[in-house]
Amino acid sequence: MPRISLGGWAEDAVGWLQSHLSWLFDAINTVLTGMYDGVNAALGAPGALFTAGILAVVAWWLRGLLAGVLAFAGLALIDSLGLWHQAMATLSLVLVASVITLVLAVPLGIWAARDRRVSGALRPVLDVMQTMPAFVYLIPGVMFFSIGPMPGLIATIVFSMPPGVRMTELGIRQVDGELVEAAKAFGTTPRDTLLRVQLPLALPTIMAGVNQVIMLALSMVVIAGMAGAGGLGEAVYAAVTQVNIGGGVESGLAVVVLAMYLDRMTGALGKRVSPLGRRASAKAAATAARRSPAFLSHRPGTAVAAVGVVVLALVAGGMHLVSDDGGRQSVAAGKNVGRGQSIKLGYFPWDEAVAATYLWQNVLEERGYKPDVKQLDPGPLYTALAQGKMDVQFDSWLPTTHKQYMDRYGDKLSDLGSWYGPTSLELTVPSYVKGVDSLADLKGKSAQFGGKIVGIESSAGMMGKLNDTVLKAYGLDGEYKVVSSSTSTMLAELDRAIKKKEPVVTTLWSPHWAYDKYDLKKLKDPKGAWGQGEQIHSVGKKDFAKDFPRVAQWVKDFKMSDKDLASLESAIQGGGKGKEKDSARRWLDARPGLVDKLAPVGT
Amino acid sequence: MSRLKAEHLYKVFGRRPEAAVQRLEGGASRDELRADGTTAAVIDASFEVEAGQIFVVMGLSGSGKSTLLRMLNGLLEPTAGRVLYDGRDLTALSARELREVRSRNISMVFQHFALFPHRSVLDNAAYGLEVRGVPREERRERAAEALELAGLGGWESSWPDELSGGMQQRVGLARALATDADLLLMDESFSALDPLIRRDMQDQLLDLQKRLKKTIVFITHDLNEAMRLGDRIAVMRDGRIVQNGTAEDILVRPANDYVASFIQDVDRSRVLTAGSIMDRPAGVPDGATTVGTETPVSELFAPFSHSGTPVAVTDERGELAGVVTRDRLLAALAEPGADPGADPSPATGAEVTARA
Numbered sequence: 001m002p003r004i005s006l007g008g009w010a011e012d013a014v015g016w017l018q019s020h021l022s023w024l025f026d027a028i029n030t031v032l033t034g035m036y037d038g039v040n041a042a043l044g045a046p047g048a049l050f051t052a053g054i055l056a057v058v059a060w061w062l063r064g065l066l067a068g069v070l071a072f073a074g075l076a077l078i079d080s081l082g083l084w085h086q087a088m089a090t091l092s093l094v095l096v097a098s099v100i101t102l103v104l105a106v107p108l109g110i111w112a113a114r115d116r117r118v119s120g121a122l123r124p125v126l127d128v129m130q131t132m133p134a135f136v137y138l139i140p141g142v143m144f145f146s147i148g149p150m151p152g153l154i155a156t157i158v159f160s161m162p163p164g165v166r167m168t169e170l171g172i173r174q175v176d177g178e179l180v181e182a183a184k185a186f187g188t189t190p191r192d193t194l195l196r197v198q199l200p201l202a203l204p205t206i207m208a209g210v211n212q213v214i215m216l217a218l219s220m221v222v223i224a225g226m227a228g229a230g231g232l233g234e235a236v237y238a239a240v241t242q243v244n245i246g247g248g249v250e251s252g253l254a255v256v257v258l259a260m261y262l263d264r265m266t267g268a269l270g271k272r273v274s275p276l277g278r279r280a281s282a283k284a285a286a287t288a289a290r291r292s293p294a295f296l297s298h299r300p301g302t303a304v305a306a307v308g309v310v311v312l313a314l315v316a317g318g319m320h321l322v323s324d325d326g327g328r329q330s331v332a333a334g335k336n337v338g339r340g341q342s343i344k345l346g347y348f349p350w351d352e353a354v355a356a357t358y359l360w361q362n363v364l365e366e367r368g369y370k371p372d373v374k375q376l377d378p379g380p381l382y383t384a385l386a387q388g389k390m391d392v393q394f395d396s397w398l399p400t401t402h403k404q405y406m407d408r409y410g411d412k413l414s415d416l417g418s419w420y421g422p423t424s425l426e427l428t429v430p431s432y433v434k435g436v437d438s439l440a441d442l443k444g445k446s447a448q449f450g451g452k453i454v455g456i457e458s459s460a461g462m463m464g465k466l467n468d469t470v471l472k473a474y475g476l477d478g479e480y481k482v483v484s485s486s487t488s489t490m491l492a493e494l495d496r497a498i499k500k501k502e503p504v505v506t507t508l509w510s511p512h513w514a515y516d517k518y519d520l521k522k523l524k525d526p527k528g529a530w531g532q533g534e535q536i537h538s539v540g541k542k543d544f545a546k547d548f549p550r551v552a553q554w555v556k557d558f559k560m561s562d563k564d565l566a567s568l569e570s571a572i573q574g575g576g577k578g579k580e581k582d583s584a585r586r587w588l589d590a591r592p593g594l595v596d597k598l599a600p601v602g603t
Numbered sequence: 604m605s606r607l608k609a610e611h612l613y614k615v616f617g618r619r620p621e622a623a624v625q626r627l628e629g630g631a632s633r634d635e636l637r638a639d640g641t642t643a644a645v646i647d648a649s650f651e652v653e654a655g656q657i658f659v660v661m662g663l664s665g666s667g668k669s670t671l672l673r674m675l676n677g678l679l680e681p682t683a684g685r686v687l688y689d690g691r692d693l694t695a696l697s698a699r700e701l702r703e704v705r706s707r708n709i710s711m712v713f714q715h716f717a718l719f720p721h722r723s724v725l726d727n728a729a730y731g732l733e734v735r736g737v738p739r740e741e742r743r744e745r746a747a748e749a750l751e752l753a754g755l756g757g758w759e760s761s762w763p764d765e766l767s768g769g770m771q772q773r774v775g776l777a778r779a780l781a782t783d784a785d786l787l788l789m790d791e792s793f794s795a796l797d798p799l800i801r802r803d804m805q806d807q808l809l810d811l812q813k814r815l816k817k818t819i820v821f822i823t824h825d826l827n828e829a830m831r832l833g834d835r836i837a838v839m840r841d842g843r844i845v846q847n848g849t850a851e852d853i854l855v856r857p858a859n860d861y862v863a864s865f866i867q868d869v870d871r872s873r874v875l876t877a878g879s880i881m882d883r884p885a886g887v888p889d890g891a892t893t894v895g896t897e898t899p900v901s902e903l904f905a906p907f908s909h910s911g912t913p914v915a916v917t918d919e920r921g922e923l924a925g926v927v928t929r930d931r932l933l934a935a936l937a938e939p940g941a942d943p944g945a946d947p948s949p950a951t952g953a954e955v956t957a958r959a
Contacts, residue, residue, distance in 0.1 A: 275721035
């Protein structure tokens with residue numbers, strides 16, 4: 001069977017699209033990002049409780065007083081967890097994605113309902129959209145649209161489109177054929193048949209589809225968070241990669257609150273907009289015995305609700321104006337070399353990357369730059385750097401771990417030198433495991449460890465090295481199986497094993513906070529199979545030194561000692577999630593003169 | 604000129620329908636076509652309907668009667684043949700012209716009412732006028748009048764799901780009447796109703812027809828209904844019209860065994876008239892009861908219950924047209940094929956009438 005190079009073709013296609021249709025992607029990008037920014041600016045306006053109030057009034061109007069009160073309570077909870085801005089970013093993403101999805105899905109569904117061939121042709125396409133793992137198109141999404149909300153938006157649209165199309169088609173097909181025939185028999189045009197008979201009657205099913213679209217969009221934002229979409233997805237993702245259970249639960253809960261709000265509101269909206277729904281609720285209200293006190297289901301009139309929304313919006317707007325001045329941090333005279341130039345710092349949620357990135361964010365702000373910090377997965381981040389859509393990142397492990405990215409994009413990146421090193425890769429056991437101190441000691445003890453070594457992502461460079469070199473060097477390759485999972489899974493497994501005092505052997509590297517948290521033993525490598533330790537480099541886009549000459553020089557001179565990095569990492573860990581910037585700020589403030597050392601300006 | 608005329612209508616579903624029509628014209632049977640995967644729903648149907656007439660198409664399910672009805676207003680395009688409405692060939696019209704005809708001249712009443720559940724009763728009745736673009740006030744007024752005619756005055760602001768089946772069909776009838784279309788197509792319109800309600804609706808339709816003089820094509824599988832309503836009745840079987848005539852024609856002179864077996868269950872006493880079963884006027888005793896030629900046979904039972912003497916039948920001018928004896932009456936009520944005593948000659952009645 002000859003190898004069909006399907007993957008190669010796909011890569012060629014992506015490359016061709018990138019070089020020939022970039023104007024189209026740029027246009028789409030501008031429009032959609034504009035929509036997203038607009039919605040996000042409105043929802044994320046200061047005065048979280050006023051925005052929560054507006055959303056609660058909407059709930060009151062659609063479902064009743066009880067729903068309004070619960071909505072306000074849920075949203076206030078999000079605010080108190082410190083996740084308000086992430087939640088509103090997520091809500092904006094979901095709303096924009098849902099609107100675009102519906103604008104595309106409903107006409108497609110109508111078309112499919114009217115033409116069997118279209119329906120037949122759409123079905124496999126929808127299947128692909130629904131089942132193709134999102135990561136597969138998240139990366140091309142980054143290539144076309146750069147990092148930020150766009151790839152997440154695209155992925156969300158692709159993923160949530162199928163139920164919109166299917167439910168619309170189903171809804172229209174479900175309309176009693178005799179009714180359609182009756183419409184025709186009275187001389188109704190096909191267009192009016194659709195508008196006056198089919199769509200109104202299909203509306204409950206279509207609204208169920210809308211509900212599905214929104215819920216799927218929400219479930220997608222976590223994945224979109226890995227491509228820099230921000231919002232709760234990023235918070236969840238960061239919490240998971242750092243095995244921050246509390247943070248994970250909090251941000252997960254915020255997702256749930258949003259999900260329930262959106263689900264109940266679209267459900268109620270479905271009843272409001274469809275004539276059949278209105279009819280049904282009127283009937284229910286007329287016949288059903290009141291089970292709950294009347295005031296709980298009291299709903300204000302549309303006018304009252306509109307007035308409420310407007311008043312809250314005006315008050316919030318007024319607050320915004322009042323609080324706006326004096327908010328800006330002033331930059332010391334003579335040190336404003338950045339003059340408001342914006343610079344994009346990217347990182348993936350590895351602890352030293354978080355530490356260095358937030359450190360530099362503070363330093364650069366003090367020098368008058370406008371640093372924009374974005375969390376991404378390594379793949380999207382290197383892609384964005386190669387495209388010049390991201391300016392710099394600080395956590396490039398070379399020559400091994402990130403070799404694959406440098407091989408691929410090396411000529412489109414600029415290496416700004418190492419700031420920490422050497423690092424080391426190793427296999428690690430808890431120190432209560434006696435008699436195992438070096439890699440050679442593992443031989444013949446596979447039964448003790450269940451024959452497995454807990455690894456990290458199979459894509460990681462060290463996993464390849466472990467399988468190809470290290471195990472062979474010590475004759476362990478037949479005896480142990482390297483289980484690839486994810487860093488967070490590996491850490492969770494380590495945590496579990498340590499709590500039960502079970503023997504376990506995992507891949508780990510230095511620097512890592514796990515060495516501070518647990519009592520661990522690095523297995524010695526007398527044969528040097530892991531090779532030399534690595535250096536942590538800063539990597540910029542190709543033109544970084546041209547666009548930011550001063551910053552490039554500062555970053556090239558940037559060095560950090562083991563001790564400083566450890567204290568910065570622990571300061572950031574201790575400060576808690578979402579406050580990384582402030583924690584780094586406090587760490588800097590405790591070291592007067594450090595900013596001038598890191599970023600000297602000519603006297 | 605007749606109001607509605609169907610000329611050699613064919614409807615074939617499946618691949619290459621035109622070729623199938625040619626084979627049917629060449630004498631191929633329906634079953635032969637079915638073996639090839641094509642279904643001939645209507646085969647060579649021709650008939651005429653006069654203005655003000657109720658034309659009933661009767662047949663069992665699958666006989667093609669609903670397909671035939673839908674070709675009359677173009678909901679289905681005939682594979683071959685023409686439909687002439689007031690001499691205008693509907694099959695030659697563009698889609699737009701056809702919609703215009705449907706909204707003005709031909710309306711339809713459906714088996715399961717087909718009311719729009721998202722519209723009030725009044726808005727349902729006004730639907731046809733709304734499609735035609737009649738201003739809101741006028742169409743509401745006319746729809747209310749139509750509802751009044753259909754016996755639903757006062758229910759305008761109700762919703763279809765609040766009405767019983769019979770009332771829903773009255774809305775369906777009002778919707779068809781509101782457009783002032785002259786031709787009403789009624790597709791098994793009363794079949795889904797309870798027997799008692801069905802009778803009411805039949806009575807109401809006959810009553811309305813007396814006043815409005817519409818031209819109606821009525822589809823049914825119920826022979827009693829056909830006999831009650833139809834000025835003329837076409838019996839369909841396997842896509843073909845096997846007999847087309849008045850109720851009496853069909854009862855007295857069934858075209859074949861199929862029609863004969865069909866009419867076994869009919870209450871013949873309500874359909875047959877004295878004129879259709881009378882014998883030559885011979886030996887009428889004095890004091891015999893006298894009835895008209897159009898008197899239903901069911902009204903002859905009373906005279907015979909207290910005397911055995913024959914009943915005299917007179918025509919419109921009061922002249923003696925014939926007599927009905929007790930034996931003749933009983934023979935006529937028995938089904939034709941199983942009655943050796945009956946005079947099988949279909950010409951009897953006509954002869955007698957002619958001689959008189």
